[in-house]
Amino acid sequence: MARKVFTSFHYVPDNWRASQVRNMGKIEGNPAVTANKWEEVTNGGDKAIEKWIDDNMSGKSCVVVLVGSNTASRKWIDYEIKKAWNAGKGVVAINIHNLLDSDGNQSYKGKNPLENITVGNINLSKIAKCYDPPYSISTNVYNHIKENIETWIEEAITIRNKY
Secondary structure, eight states, rough: OHHHHHHOOOOOHHHHHHHHHTSSSSEESSSSOOOOHHHHHTHHHHHHHHHHHHHHTTTTTTEEEOOTTTTOOOOHHHHHHHHHHTTEEEEEEEEESSSSOOSSOOOOOOOOGGGGGTTTTTTGGGEEEOOOOOSSSHHHHHHHHHHHHHHHHHHHHHHHHHH
16 A cells, blocks of 8 residues: 655646656655645745645655755755654655656756755754666656655655654
8 A cells, every 4th residue: 555645846847747756656645736726825825835734744654855956945845854854754855857847858956955954963864865766768767766666665764763
């Protein structure tokens, strides 16, 4: 049975890539959000965004951060990672820059967003893992993620349970 996870990603450039991962049939989680719905949430301000994240993260065992070119610079990605870690959820990051977007383009590799977070005196990137599929062809990247995502999630939950 697929784990219930919260997927975290930079919406505008990576929604298409994130949808590919979410539709692999390997995870259950927060439903896809339309651009109109996300605009409605964001128009409500920070409190509305926090509530949406909190509500959608509830009942999930892990947060899967889908890392695109600018994911690490996003305030809400940091919030989601911190919220998950502090709630005892697993956290894993997966680079998705080499998956094709809706226009058939790849992106450039972004910074690991786990490097932005400190747990005690330790950088979270030293505890949680960020996976970078070792392929440049989109179909190979997709297959690599599909073959490994469940293992990565279980590993993230095991890691979190140690801290």
